[in-house]
Structures are given as structure tokens and as C-alpha cells.
Amino acid sequence: MTSTSVRSGIVHIGDLLPQVSGAEMVAALVPPPQFDGATFESYRVDSAYPSQQEAKETLMAFAGASAAPTRGGGLFRRAKKTPELKPGVYLDGGFGVGKTHLLASIYHAMPARRKYFGSFIEYTALVGALGYQKTVELFRGSDLICIDEFELDDPGDTMVMTRLLGELVASGTRLAATSNTPPNALGEGRFAAQDFLREIHAMSASFETIRIDGTDYRQRAIDGHAAVLTDAEYERVLSEAATTAVVSDDAFLTLVEHLAKVHPSRYIRLIEGLAVIGIRDVVQLEDQSSALRFVAFIDRAYDEQIPLRSTGVSLDQVFGDEMLSGGYRKKYLRAISRLVALTHE
Numbered sequence: 001m002t003s004t005s006v007r008s009g010i011v012h013i014g015d016l017l018p019q020v021s022g023a024e025m026v027a028a029l030v031p032p033p034q035f036d037g038a039t040f041e042s043y044r045v046d047s048a049y050p051s052q053q054e055a056k057e058t059l060m061a062f063a064g065a066s067a068a069p070t071r072g073g074g075l076f077r078r079a080k081k082t083p084e085l086k087p088g089v090y091l092d093g094g095f096g097v098g099k100t101h102l103l104a105s106i107y108h109a110m111p112a113r114r115k116y117f118g119s120f121i122e123y124t125a126l127v128g129a130l131g132y133q134k135t136v137e138l139f140r141g142s143d144l145i146c147i148d149e150f151e152l153d154d155p156g157d158t159m160v161m162t163r164l165l166g167e168l169v170a171s172g173t174r175l176a177a178t179s180n181t182p183p184n185a186l187g188e189g190r191f192a193a194q195d196f197l198r199e200i201h202a203m204s205a206s207f208e209t210i211r212i213d214g215t216d217y218r219q220r221a222i223d224g225h226a227a228v229l230t231d232a233e234y235e236r237v238l239s240e241a242a243t244t245a246v247v248s249d250d251a252f253l254t255l256v257e258h259l260a261k262v263h264p265s266r267y268i269r270l271i272e273g274l275a276v277i278g279i280r281d282v283v284q285l286e287d288q289s290s291a292l293r294f295v296a297f298i299d300r301a302y303d304e305q306i307p308l309r310s311t312g313v314s315l316d317q318v319f320g321d322e323m324l325s326g327g328y329r330k331k332y333l334r335a336i337s338r339l340v341a342l343t344h345e
């Protein structure tokens with residue numbers, strides 16, 4: 001059973017065990033619906049942060065979307081190019097400054113025949129599904145690989161991904177990635193093994209780092225906390241929505257437990273077709289692995305812009321102080337930003 005097997009009503013994510021083939025995973029390597037129409041022109045630059053305009057102009061040039069004439073060169077003469085020393089761009093910045101919008105703009109603007117867009121976890125999952133060599137063969141010769149949310153949680157994934165990117169760069173593929181962490185600091189505070197650090201520095205050499213400053217746009221027009229419903233409000237909201245669409249209703253701990261049974265690459269299928277995600281009796285998480293899985297789940301819900309409705313502890317309080325002061329701090333803060341936004345949708 002999947003959430004799309006009915007057109008309206010209430011389903012339970014905890015009952016779903018979706019399967020995703022390698023071919024389906026490849027077909028899904030496009031920008032999420034929220035960024036279907038993302039362009040450089042629609043990126044809203046905050047004048048208080050000059051780095052946003054600078055990043056936009058640099059990325060337009062990278063994507064081949066800008067061709068300013070040089071002085072005296074005629075209308076169609078391209079501007080003099082600076083030497084392209086690196087095959088990739090790496091967008092480093094805080095939460096909600098438009099990094100994913102710019103990444104999707106690169107994808108849409110670059111006149112490439114073969115290009116792919118996915119989160120880091122989607123690429124590593126694809127390697128797991130197809131095997132390393134088949135993944136290399138699939139992507140070899142592609143024009144552009146976009147990697148959103150580049151964050152290394154596992155040294156094994158690091159070794160695989162850096163090796164994969166190295167082979168693709170050697171075949172002429174251009175790379176574009178986003179993260180809340182500079183490339184040479186990925187895994188900082190979590191992994192200190194020399195092999196890991198060597199791989200990180202080797203990979204970062206492939207990227208030109210572009211810093212984007214700014215305030216989280218998701219927080220500009222809403223209250224700083226996630227909305228919480230009473231039990232009665234929750235039941236009413238879900239019941240009303242279920243008359244015309246498919247909504248989910250799960251107890252928080254049941255949902256978190258179920259996420260451990262499904263590979264994160266399949267979380268998108270758990271929420272496919274949902275108009276609202278309902279989560280009852282939210283409590284603060286104590287287990288790091290459970291928290292990281294919940295983060296991955298929220299990332300997929302945010303990509304699809306599915307509203308969240310919840311009871312219990314406010315969702316922006318779901319990660320405790322110990323988690324927020326640890327090595328995954330930035331990952332949790334990004335999730336909080338997204339949780340707040342989705343409860344106000």
C-alpha cells in the first residue's frame with residue numbers, strides 16, 4: 001500500500017513500506033517541485049548582504065546564463081572569462097538564504113544534455129542500489145551533477161562519494177553543491193580519522209567555495225516557533241482535509257520508530273500524494289540516530305512543501321540542548337527552520 005492508493009482519507013505512514021527501484025531513483029534526480037520554476041531572475045537578493053548578488057552573478061557565469069559584452073567587443077561578444085581552475089562550485093551559507101534556489105537555477109539554466117539534481121543521501125542511496133561501478137557508468141560523461149545538502153554523516157559515504165566525484169570530474173562533469181558547512185570542514189566535530197580528513201581536502205580541491213550570507217527567509221514573515229494544535233484542533237483539521245485529499249495521522253514515536261525500518265532514500269515515497277502530514281503527541285528526541293532519521297524525513301517533506309500539523313511538544317523543541325551543541329548542530333538547526341515553516345503552511 002502507498003499513500004497514493006486512495007484519493008482522499010486518512011492513512012498511517014507507519015503502515016507503509018515503499019520500494020524504490022534504481023531506475024526510479026535515477027528518474028527522481030531532478031529539482032523538487034518547489035524549485036521547478038527556479039531561475040536566477042526569481043532569486044530575491046537581500047541588499048543588506050552583498051554576497052548574495054555576487055554569488056548570483058558568479059553562478060550565472062558558471063551556468064552559462066550570463067554573457068555580458070566586453071568593452072568595444074560588439075553586442076554578442078562574451079565577456080572575458082577568468083580561468084576556470086575548478087570544475088565545481090560549492091555554495092556555503094546559513095539556513096534559508098536561497099542556496100537550493102540558486103542550485104536549481106544552475107540546473108535549469110545550464111544548456112546541458114545530461115544533468116542531475118539530488119540530495120547527498122539520494123546519490124549515496126543510488127550507489128547502494130546499483131553498486132559503485134554501475135553508478136559511475138550511469139553518470140560518466142554527464143554535463144552537470146547538482147548535490148543539495150552536502151553533509152557527511154558517515155566516513156564510508158565520504159570515501160564512496162569523493163571517489164565517485166573524482167571519477168566524474170575526470171570525465172568532464174561539472175559539479176555544483178550546497179551546504180551549511182565549508183567543504184574543508186565537513187564532518188568537523190564528528191570524524192577525526194586521518195583518512196577521512198585527507199579525503200575531505202582532496203574533494204574540496206574540486207570546488208570553488210562561494211559564501212552566501214543572509215537571514216533565513218523562512219523566519220522573516222512568521223513567528224519563531226512551530227505551531228502546535230490542541231487535540232481537538234488537530235482532529236478537526238485532519239478530518240476536514242481528509243474529505244478532499246489524502247492526509248496522514250501518526251503518533252510521533254510510532255513514526256520515528258517506523259523511519260528506522262525504511263531507507264532514507266525511500267522517505268519520499270512515504271509522503272507521496274499527501275496533502276497534510278499529521279503527527280500526534282510529539283516529545284523531545286533522546287536518540288541521535290532517531291533524530292537524524294527524522295531530519296531526513298523533514299527534508300523530504302520540505303522539498304514537497306507538505307504542511308505539518310502536530311500536537312504535544314512544539315516541533316522546534318524536538319532536538320534537545322545536547323544535540324544542538326554537538327557535531328550535528330547545523331543539521332538540526334536547518335531542520336528546525338523547516339519544521340517552523342511547514343507548521344505555518
